[in-house]
Structures are given as C-alpha cells and as structure tokens.
Amino acid sequence: MCDKHYRRFKKYGHTGDFKTLDLTCVYCKKPYQISMLIKKTGYSQYCSVFCKNENLKNKLPSCKFDGCNKKSLTLKDGFCTTHKRRLQMYGDPKVLKKLAKYPEGIKCKVEGCKNGVTARNMCSKHWQMWKKHGDPKGGKYEYKIRKAVTHSDGTRTCSECEKRLPIKQFHKDKGATDGYRSKCKKCDKKLDKNQLRFKISFKVNID
Numbered sequence: 001m002c003d004k005h006y007r008r009f010k011k012y013g014h015t016g017d018f019k020t021l022d023l024t025c026v027y028c029k030k031p032y033q034i035s036m037l038i039k040k041t042g043y044s045q046y047c048s049v050f051c052k053n054e055n056l057k058n059k060l061p062s063c064k065f066d067g068c069n070k071k072s073l074t075l076k077d078g079f080c081t082t083h084k085r086r087l088q089m090y091g092d093p094k095v096l097k098k099l100a101k102y103p104e105g106i107k108c109k110v111e112g113c114k115n116g117v118t119a120r121n122m123c124s125k126h127w128q129m130w131k132k133h134g135d136p137k138g139g140k141y142e143y144k145i146r147k148a149v150t151h152s153d154g155t156r157t158c159s160e161c162e163k164r165l166p167i168k169q170f171h172k173d174k175g176a177t178d179g180y181r182s183k184c185k186k187c188d189k190k191l192d193k194n195q196l197r198f199k200i201s202f203k204v205n206i207d
Contacts (some may be wrong), residue, residue: 027051065093110136148182156180160187 018035021125025032032047046052060066060071063080070080085095108115108123115123127137148170149157155164159182163183168178181188 025051027055079102147177148180150178150180156184157183157186158184160191 018037019037020033020132021043022031022033023043024030026045028047028051030047034043036043044052046055050052057071061078062071063070063083064078065080065083065088068080068083070082072078072080079087079093087093102117106117108117109121110126113123113126115125118124119127119131122130122136129138130136144178148159151164154167156167156170157164161184163184165184167180169184171185172179173181176182183191
C-alpha cells in the first residue's frame with residue numbers, strides 16, 4: 001500500500017474502496033443508487049427518510065376510537081395522539097374539555113372583589129396572596145380603585161380617597177391617563193409628606 005492508503009487503513013481499518021449498488025425502493029418503487037464500502041453488507045431498502053416513515057405509518061393500525069381515521073401512536077394502546085392525551089388527562093377519550101370545578105358566575109369570596117374564581121373560592125390575585133402570605137389581603141397594599149375614572153361632566157374619581165372631584169383638583173401629568181394624575185392634590189400632598197418623613201428618619205438612623 002502507498003502511504004495514503006496505509007494511513008487510512010491504520011486509522012479506519014479500511015483503505016476506502018467503495019462499491020456502487022443499483023437498488024429499488026420498497027415503498028415508492030423508484031430505482032436509486034448507493035455507494036458503500038466493499039466489506040459492508042447492510043444497506044437501507046428505502047430511497048429516502050420520507051419513504052421509510054410513510055411505510056412505517058402504513059404498518060401501524062388505525063385508532064380504535066369510533067370515527068377516527070388517524071394512525072395509532074403505539075401498538076399497545078391503540079389510540080392516536082389526540083385520544084391518548086384525552087385518556088391520560090381525563091380518563092375518557094370522548095371528553096373534549098375537563099368540566100369546570102366551579103359553576104359559572106361565581107365570584108371571589110373576598111369582600112369587594114368581583115373577579116371570577118380560580119381556586120379555594122378566590123380569584124387568581126387573592127389566591128396567590130393567600131398562598132404566599134397566608135392571607136388573601138396580606139403582604140401587599142391594594143389600591144381602592146385600580147385606575148382613576150374621568151367622567152363626562154368634567155369630574156374625576158380619585159384612586160385614594162374615592163371622592164368625585166372637579167378636574168382642577170388633580171395635577172397635570174402627560175404620562176398619566178387623560179393627562180391628569182390618579183390621585184387628587186390633597187392625597188398627593190399626604191403622600192409627599194409621608195415620603196419626606198421616611199427620608200428624614202432614614203437619614204437620622206444612618207447618622
């Protein structure tokens with residue numbers, strides 16, 4: 001052997017001599033050629049992966065659910081992917097959707113909350129707070145009104161004191177809804193004072 005074939009034989013165990021075979025696909029019956037090592041005997045009977053997958057699908061039986069023409073996912077259960085998932089989740093392949101635990105129209109048990117029930121007769125918000133803090137209203141400050149409402153008669157409802165006041169009683173703010181803040185001037189003043197007291201006490205404690 002020359003140096004080239006010797007190195008190839010030493011590394012791979014063969015000199016790299018190939019043979020060409022003329023074959024016919026089992027599925028589509030089309031002729032195709034493959035190149036393989038002379039010593040190798042096994043080869044694929046399909047011209048492509050698509051033909052191989054389609055032939056395997058045809059061998060699988062149909063779903064045993066009445067009216068379903070899909071192929072079975074496995075030979076053990078005899079159901080297609082859809083009906084097998086329904087069987088695993090709900091215990092019955094006929095069920096399209098799991099029945100609701102709570103009847104329609106039921107509201108959260110927390111006073112003043114009008115949201116629908118998610119778990120333990122509470123909405124998603126109060127249930128998560130109860131799960132984290134042990135109290136549906138604990139651990140987080142809740143605004144009385146989530147968003148200030150501007151009325152057509154030129155008044156606006158404050159999100160803090162819940163009073164309906166003239167629009168002039170609110171500070172202007174380009175980033176807020178309707179160009180005004182959600183809290184009235186009095187509530188804003190109280191909030192600023194509380195923040196100032198906190199800053200002063202914080203500085204004193206540091207010093």
